[in-house]
Amino acid sequence: MDLYNLMKNRRSTRDFSTKDISKATLKKILKSGFLSPSGIDQKPFIYIVVDDNKIKSEIRRLCEKSDKKYFEKSNNFFKEWIKNKKITFKKDLLEDAPYLIVVAGDTTKPYWLESTWISISYILLAAENEGLATLTYTPGEFDFLYNLLDIPSDFKPVVIIPVGYAKNKIIKKADNSNAKIHYNRYNIQ
């Protein structure tokens, strides 16, 4: 496994197959997230793995409702972007993917948001390394998750990561020509 190629090959997926994945693989991915560095070693995040069909279906319903509203009021740049990506408010992926990993950060801890996103990126790479697809899905709002998943009020849900197999072959990323590096000062490239 070449890390650079792993990073390059990982793409966000929005069409998931309903094919199951093994619980052992899922656990390995989640354990990887806990290997990430965090502000004063606090690991200020929780993972709630959702595979209950009723809960998944309810998450889908509430995300679609939230995204419909969010997309309507978003700016033209965003509207153009989702149009080009063929993204709509419809969220089949939230039921198709065998697992949804809901990640919430502990807002009482220092650098909680930063630490939580480092751990999320470890999950993304660990899943890719197992041949699995992911998406960092952020609905327009998350508040309905508190009740639905019994999330304590100190925590803030920041992402829903569907994990599973991509329905279609994923097109590889082009090599990144946008890596602008500045030397010593912003104006020196």
Added chain:
Amino acid sequence: MDLYNLMKNRRSTRDFSTKDISKATLKKILKSGFLSPSGIDQKPFIYIVVDDNKIKSEIRRLCEKSDKKYFEKSNNFFKEWIKNKKITFKKDLLEDAPYLIVVAGDTTKPYWLESTWISISYILLAAENEGLATLTYTPGEFDFLYNLLDIPSDFKPVVIIPVGYAKNKIIKKADNSNAKIHYNRYNIQ
């Protein structure tokens, strides 16, 4: 290269050797950061690589000043943590490490902080994969960097990553027993 072990072996380093690293390796690490996923593909971050000794020395001076103040007013939990880690306001690492990567996020972009930290974690893993040590160093305040590095006001510096060789052999992480996974609801483990 086994990704799980790579993640497990990566530790934050606070004692850097002055040994140089090749510019090709540095570039590969930075290009890895640009492979990370980001909010509507905006890559809302810049990397400023500092190797100029005068600038490094000035960064060190200002970080030490800032940390001295910050440590004094911090709470007991944090004071205990830095004491156990033998961390003081002294920042030799900012001059010893051959390169400092200053990462700043574009605050005008959606999910700029989240996207920036995903890219930072890609840098951390890419450096580890090259046998190099890193630290996500966050001084008490960053404002002095705007002038020193000509950072545009829309951007917010979020981390200084020293990159180089660890001075001492790094003790491996214990396997993580703290990976608490919740199933379907927070209260179900």
